[in-house]
Amino acid sequence: MIKQILPEIFRIEVPLPGNPLKATNSYLIKGRDRNLMIDTGMNRSECKAALEYAFCKLEVEPKRTDLFITHLHADHLGLASFIATDTSKIYFNEPDATSIYRGGFWDFASEAIRKNGFPETILQQAIDNHPAKRYLVVEKLPFTILGEGDKITVGNYRFTCVETPGHTHGHLCLYEEDEKILISGDHILDDITPNISYLDGTENPLADYLASLEKIKGYDVDLVLPGHRRLIEDCRRRIEELKQHHRARINEVLAALADGPQNAYKVASKMKWDIVSDDWDTFPLMQKWFATGEALAHLRYLEVKGVVKRKTDAGDQIVFTLS
Numbered sequence: 666m667i668k669q670i671l672p673e674i675f676r677i678e679v680p681l682p683g684n685p686l687k688a689t690n691s692y693l694i695k696g697r698d699r700n701l702m703i704d705t706g707m708n709r710s711e712c713k714a715a716l717e718y719a720f721c722k723l724e725v726e727p728k729r730t731d732l733f734i735t736h737l738h739a740d741h742l743g744l745a746s747f748i749a750t751d752t753s754k755i756y757f758n759e760p761d762a763t764s765i766y767r768g769g770f771w772d773f774a775s776e777a778i779r780k781n782g783f784p785e786t787i788l789q790q791a792i793d794n795h796p797a798k799r800y801l802v803v804e805k806l807p808f809t810i811l812g813e814g815d816k817i818t819v820g821n822y823r824f825t826c827v828e829t830p831g832h833t834h835g836h837l838c839l840y841e842e843d844e845k846i847l848i849s850g851d852h853i854l855d856d857i858t859p860n861i862s863y864l865d866g867t868e869n870p871l872a873d874y875l876a877s878l879e880k881i882k883g884y885d886v887d888l889v890l891p892g893h894r895r896l897i898e899d900c901r902r903r904i905e906e907l908k909q910h911h912r913a914r915i916n917e918v919l920a921a922l923a924d925g926p927q928n929a930y931k932v933a934s935k936m937k938w939d940i941v942s943d944d945w946d947t948f949p950l951m952q953k954w955f956a957t958g959e960a961l962a963h964l965r966y967l968e969v970k971g972v973v974k975r976k977t978d979a980g981d982q983i984v985f986t987l988s
Contacts, residue, residue, distance in 0.1 A: 667719055670890065671844065673820050677719040679706030681740060684796070685940075685952070686857070686893050689740045691716065692848060693723060696820035700730040703839070703848055704892060705744035707800035712744055728752045733817065735850025736833040737761035739801040741892060746802045756817065757808040758828070760835030766805065771798070774864045780983050782930030783957055791954045811837065824848070829881065831874025832859045834867050838881070845887035852877060853903055856894040857939070858910050862958030863965045871911065871966040878904050911963070918963045919987070922973060926984040933960035 666678040673695040678688040689712075692703040706712030720727065732749055733756040734742050749755050764770065775792055779785065792798060811817075815826040817839070824839040829852040839848040851859045861874050882904050889897035897903050914936065921927055921935040933956040934945040942948045948956070964985050967973040973985045 667722055670896070671846070674822075675719075675723060676890070677715065679712045679715045681707060682711055684740075686740060688893065690890065690892055690894075692890055693719065693725060694819045694822060695723070695725065698729070699819060700725055701733055701817065701819040702730055702748060703733045704735055704741040704850065705732070705748055707739050707796060708743035708747065708802055709800050713747060716744065716748065732756065733839065735838065735848070735892060736836040737765055738833065738851070739796045739799075741850065743800045743802055745806055749806070754809045755806050756811050758835035758837045759810050759812060760830070761833055762808050762810060762835070764834065777864050778954065778957055780977075780981060781957060781961055782928030782982060783954070784930075787950060787953075791950055794951055795954065827881070827884075829877035831861055831870055831877045834870075834873075836877075840884055840886075845885050846890065847881065847884065847886045847888070847900060848890045850892045853881065853889055853897065853900065853907065854891045854893055855897045855903060858907060860955050860959055861962045862955065863962040864958045869965055869969050871962045872969065875908065875911065878907060914959075914963050915967065918960065918967065919972070922985060922987050926986045928982055928984050929961040929964055930957050932964065932985070933957045936960060
């Protein structure tokens with residue numbers, strides 16, 4: 666589905682079949698000389714077909730189109746190599762680019778989640794089915810690196826880059842001061858909440874995320890164009906809801922630990938999730954992965970604050986207790 670949001674700004678809903686996210690919002694901004702596409706969807710045929718149709722419908726030439734990718738996840742970066750031509754710039758951030766090119770993520774993440782209770786019997790299956798493993802671009806891309814305060818002008822719009830770490834270490838938003846528009850990627854979403862996970866070695870992703878929410882709260886925003894689901898007209902209201910969501914998550918973690926030492930996988934099984942499932946045993950496999958990573962991010966946040974502490978047991982498993 667293609668919908669015009671503002672003059673020369675179009676939202677393209679790129680389908681994500683079988684994924685709870687349903688679709689990625691890709692935004693196409695038409696300019697006089699160059700166009701800008703923000704985020705792409707996954708590297709899969711259904712996403713390619715949606716973007717091909719949009720380019721044709723909007724009469725957009727790929728050779729006159731640059732890309733801005735908010736962060737490294739497959740549903741945003743996956744099709745960058747398909748869209749980009751030899752005349753295209755691919756704007757990206759330094760921390761996420763470093764993560765991609767450093768390599769070794771799957772070894773690190775699988776060891777981290779195993780030590781935090783994720784069962785060995787389903788671990789490899791979860792990795793093999795992870796969207797980043799199946800649908801992320803594989804070759805190196807010629808990124809043009811941007812950071813805090815950098816500008817992108819397209820048509821009548823002048824966007825400023827805003828660093829918002831949390832969902833990923835290098836997540837970037839775009840802010841248009843005159844029109845009071847925030848293109849938020851996965852930093853601020855409505856209907857659903859961004860996954861904040863502690864599986865990539867980031868020191869304290871939840872603290873980063875909450876600080877980034879406070880940062881955006883200081884901007885004058887009339888309309889948020891998010892990476893998924895519906896547009897947001899009251900940015901500060903949604904920020905407060907997201908902060909409240911994480912306060913509730915923290916209380917769920919503390920309630921779980923009141924029963925005694927727990928690993929992150931066990932804590933996740935006691936938290937509330939917006940997933941239709943009879944119990945934790947029948948919880949979808951990939952959602953168990955994401956839930957464990959999110960539980961671990963909250964445990965890490967509480968550990969840094971001194972509210973909980975960790976130890977490694979005789980089986981090389983990490984467990985947390987109340988301090």
